Amino acid sequence: MRFEHKSTVNAPRAVVWAFLLDVPRVAHCVPGVETIESIGDDRFRGVLKVAVGPVRLTLTGEVAIASRDEAAGIAVLRATAADKGAGGAVSAEMRMVVTDGMAPDTSELQIVTEAQVMGRIGEFGQPIIKRKADQTMNEFAANLGRAISVP
Amino acid sequence: MTSTYDLHMPATAREAIDLLARHGDDAHVMAGGTSLVLMMQQGLIRPAHVVSLHKVSELRGIRSTADGSLEIGALATHREIERSPLVRAHSAMLAEAFARIATVRIREQATLGGNLAHADPAQDPPPALIAVGALVLIQGPGPAREIPLEDLLVDIFTTSLEPGELIVGVRIPPLAAGTRAVYLKFLPRTEDDYATVSVAAAAVVAGDGTVRQLRVALGAVGATPIRARAAEAALLGLKADEKAIKAAAERAAEATDPIADGRGSAGYKRSMARVFTERALRAVLA
Amino acid sequence: MxxxxxxxxxxxxxxxxxxxxxxxxxxxxxxxxxxxxxxxxxxxxxxxxxxxxxxxxxxxxxxxxxxxxxxxxxxxxxxLASKEGRLTPLQQAFIDHGGFQCGICTPGQLMAATALLGEDPHPTDETIKHFMMGNLCRCTGYQGIIRSIHAAADEGAARA
Incomplete structure (x- = not known):
């Protein structure tokens, strides 16, 4: 699954860049994130709750900053998470690119996410996860833009 | 793998509703059980209480009512619907759509009410029923109500049922004389697979070729079945020629929101939605 | 619980x-x-x-x-077989007409075909294929299964 989002953020590039590397703040823009805590070395552990109709998944996993290139404004986050009960896992790589915006003190933010669903959850849960991922990523992009923007 | 649960076996719909009210979100209704058993086996649903309806005999049966409606009980199995002379007399399309769901074993166990409550957008019954104007009969803690099927299915695996509400049946009003209906599904893999796309259409065409009534519904290409209202509007009141049919099918495809999976990419499914809508429209209008 | x-x-x-x-x-x-x-x-x-x-x-x-x-x-x-071990016409037909190869699907094929013949004692090829479609044979011995069902139907007719 590939998701692409582009938005204009009302904040200068340096502010956006600092925000993107603050993983707990970024994570809290993902709807359903319950907890997120640092475990050192640019790695974080968290819990994401997903509800679709009667289906309730609790995805427990890790997020890591895989790479950062401040000059180019590119940061890559990698996340893996699994639901114990459903015996399935999700992995995602999120590539975030921030550039100067057209207007002063604005930035262009591009987020490209590649996600995979693995394990038994894939058989029956795949349509659920795919639909939900699409909704979640849309909300995440909107939340992120709002959270970063300088009022 | 299924987590354990407390089983309740009410004898009446009222008892079932009371049990659901008492246990709230911890309870899940089981009708035929084909989907629920799988979802519990796979750990996607882990209810503390299961309210099985298999002893609620008032939810069984298929009958014609005085006003010419067809009423199908929530616990009627797909196989009973497929083989019912009453259903065939009301709409042969419906009987044939049910005869082609999955395999005979699934059709013997799965029920109409369970299918609708499951709200899986890839299932066959919803588009077929929407095309013939089916209404869902609902009972719950509040007053009984009757809603169009398209208003029940609000998102993937999500219905508009209130807590404690139960689908007790479906009512299909009498169809206008001369109604032609068709259900097409695209099965590029195996005959018992979920459809890649499905299209149901029902129409009444006047003697001079004018489209008087038309309902078109698509399955498997969105978070819910999709009533193709723009496609209907594009043809109503007109004489449907090939050009008008192609334009209407284009409207139907625009209303879809498919996800890519083993059955094809989103773009491919949208194209197939157009192709199968064209074929369905030709079948009921030409 | x-x-x-x-x-x-x-x-x-x-x-x-x-x-x-x-x-x-x-x-x-x-x-x-x-x-x-x-x-x-x-x-x-x-x-x-x-x-x-x-x-x-x-x-x-x-x-x-x-x-x-x-x-x-x-x-x-x-x-299916009697207590004395007498096979049903369907079981005998599976043996006589190559209705199985590895055998893992055979109990299911026999039960499905028993249900089919109960509903329709003389099914056509089309009816057999539609009804039996959900009983997979990974040896792909479908022609033998169809032959066996027809043979059992004929046997039933001969005995009736």
Whole structure:
């Protein structure tokens, strides 16, 4: 699954860049994130709750900053998470690119996410996860833009 | 793998509703059980209480009512619907759509009410029923109500049922004389697979070729079945020629929101939605 | 959590078994009653290996909660032949007409075909294919299965 989002953020590039590397703040823009805590070395552990109709998944996993290139404004986050009960896992790589915006003190933010669903959850849960991922990523992009923007 | 649960076996719909009210979100209704058993086996649903309806005999049966409606009980199995002379007399399309769901074993166990409550957008019954104007009969803690099927299915695996509400049946009003209906599904893999796309259409065409009534519904290409209202509007009141049919099918495809999976990419499914809508429209209008 | 005492019959023999609510019929048959003729293949109701008759209705034992068989009569592949070991015409036809190769799907094929012939004693090729479509044979011995069903139907007609 590939998701692409582009938005204009009302904040200068340096502010956006600092925000993107603050993983707990970024994570809290993902709807359903319950907890997120640092475990050192640019790695974080968290819990994401997903509800679709009667289906309730609790995805427990890790997020890591895989790479950062401040000059180019590119940061890559990698996340893996699994639901114990459903015996399935999700992995995602999120590539975030921030550039100067057209207007002063604005930035262009591009987020490209590649996600995979693995394990038994894939058989029956795949349509659920795919639909939900699409909704979640849309909300995440909107939340992120709002959270970063300088009022 | 299924987590354990407390089983309740009410004898009446009222008892079932009371049990659901008492246990709230911890309870899940089981009708035929084909989907629920799988979802519990796979750990996607882990209810503390299961309210099985298999002893609620008032939810069984298929009958014609005085006003010419067809009423199908929530616990009627797909196989009973497929083989019912009453259903065939009301709409042969419906009987044939049910005869082609999955395999005979699934059709013997799965029920109409369970299918609708499951709200899986890839299932066959919803588009077929929407095309013939089916209404869902609902009972719950509040007053009984009757809603169009398209208003029940609000998102993937999500219905508009209130807590404690139960689908007790479906009512299909009498169809206008001369109604032609068709259900097409695209099965590029195996005959018992979920459809890649499905299209149901029902129409009444006047003697001079004018489209008087038309309902078109698509399955498997969105978070819910999709009533193709723009496609209907594009043809109503007109004489449907090939050009008008192609334009209407284009409207139907625009209303879809498919996800890519083993059955094809989103773009491919949208194209197939157009192709199968064209074929369905030709079948009921030409 | 809850446990339930089920009373039913399997192949004409009365049984009483207490099971947890979530027990499935396939496990009731194979584990609790040691009736291992019924096979578990896909476990998701697709392959047909676990086909059994419950009050004459063809079902997947892997999808049916055991509590639902309370008060019913179950028939499995072990219950087709007579107590003396006389095969049904269908079983004999499977042997005579190449109705099986490796045999893993055969109990399910036999139960499904028994249900089919009960509904339609003289099915056409089309009827057989439509009805038996959900009983997969990974040896792909479908022609032999269709031949066997026709032969059993003819045998039934000859005896009638």
């Amino acid at each position: 809850s446990r339930h005492l089920l009373k039913f019959s399997v192949n004409g023999v009365a049984r009483e078994v207490e099971v947890p609510a979530e027990r499935l019929l396939i496990d009731l048959l194979r584990e609790d009653l040691a009736l291992t003729g019924t096979k578990e293949g896909c476990s998701v109701g697709v392959c047909g290996a676990c086909s059994v008759l419950v009050d004459g209705v063809l079902l997947s034992a892997c999808l049916l909660p055991a509590f639902r068989v309370d008060g019913t009569e179950i028939r499995t592949v072990e219950g």
